[in-house]
Amino acid sequence: VLTSKYATGFGVIGSILGDEHPLNLPNCLYGIGFFLIYLTLDNVSQSGTAITLKFCLSISSLGMSLYLAYILAFVLFDLCIVCISTYAVNIGLAIPAISNYLKLSSEEVKKTS
Numbered sequence: 001v002l003t004s005k006y007a008t009g010f011g012v013i014g015s016i017l018g019d020e021h022p023l024n025l026p027n028c029l030y031g032i033g034f035f036l037i038y039l040t041l042d043n044v045s046q047s048g049t050a051i052t053l054k055f056c057l058s059i060s061s062l063g064m065s066l067y068l069a070y071i072l073a074f075v076l077f078d079l080c081i082v083c084i085s086t087y088a089v090n091i092g093l094a095i096p097a098i099s100n101y102l103k104l105s106s107e108e109v110k111k112t113s
Contacts, residue, residue, distance in 0.1 A: 001080045006071050010064065027068075031086065034061060038093060048104055055101035058094035065090045 005011050009024035017023060038057055041050045065087040072078055 001072065001076060001078050001083060004076055006068070006076070010067070011071065048108075051097075051100045051104050054093075054097040058090070058097035061090040062094050 001007065005014065006027075008014060008019075008026050009017075009021075010027060010030075013021065014024045034057065038054060041054050041057075044050065068083065069087055072080060072083055
């Protein structure tokens with residue numbers, strides 16, 4: 001898994017921008033960045049903006065998890081415990097993020113009514 005073309009730039013960035021492009025980083029670096037941003041937002045603020053950003057980050061992480069799980073299972077025909085664990089963590093983060101966003105949305109609707 002970590003030596004496949006999908007281990008950097010999600011297997012897409014290198015194809016579009018070239019393998020030597022600075023954005024064609026290992027996926028784990030994108031994951032570290034995602035989790036640092038998410039944890040910072042979670043610890044710094046519970047404002048509407050932070051809740052919305054966490055919702056957007058969670059939805060994007062779920063999309064990337066689905067994409068990478070598809071690649072893992074149907075392209076690489078492999079099983080990666082670390083990868084599957086990361087998908088589970090992303091789902092675990094998404095559940096409260098979506099719930100908080102829906103609560104925020106309903107509160108905003110009530111305020112305008």
